[in-house]
Amino acid sequence: MSPRRIPTLAFAADVIAVVVFAAVGRISHDEAESLSGLLATAAPFLIGLVAAWATPLVRAHPVGFRAGAVVLAGTAVLGLLLRAAFTVQLPPLVFVVITVVSLAVLLIGWRALSLLVSHRADQRAVR
Known part of the structure; x- marks a missing residue:
């Protein structure tokens, strides 16, 4: 994979x-299933996410x-x-606690999984 694509994929x-x-939260509260409702629920957190991505650290090593x-701090606090x-x-x-823990699992979780897969691939390449 091209290193130039990594930030785009990480942001996605x-x-x-x-x-x-947002979807899990809406489902757990039996809120109506609508795209507009999902976007309204996600919007404050997406704004926080975009603000966090504006920092040089995140853009340099996403x-x-x-x-x-x-990303977790910006998304949770601003959201x-x-x-x-x-x-x-x-x-x-x-x-607040459920929000921070859930976002931590999702936003840091995929990074941990990505690093683990990358590390395993590097180990196999050395063999």
Whole structure:
């Protein structure tokens, strides 16, 4: 794979992770299945994701754990703040915890899996 494609694929993986997070949240709360509802739920977190991706660290090394931490922080913090501003109420603490843990599993999880697969491929190439 061309190294130039890695940031594009990493960004796409992050967008998919945030949309999956929003979809699972909507399903778990028995909210209507509509594209507009999904986009409305995901929008604050996608804005946070884009802001996190604007940082040089994430753009330079998008698959690393540091980038994952920056993406997680930007997505969760900005997403929660924007969501609170849109709904004009602070979310309950349990929602904040579930949001951060879920996004961590999704945004850092694919990076960990990617690094593991890459490491295994490197080991096989040495043999």
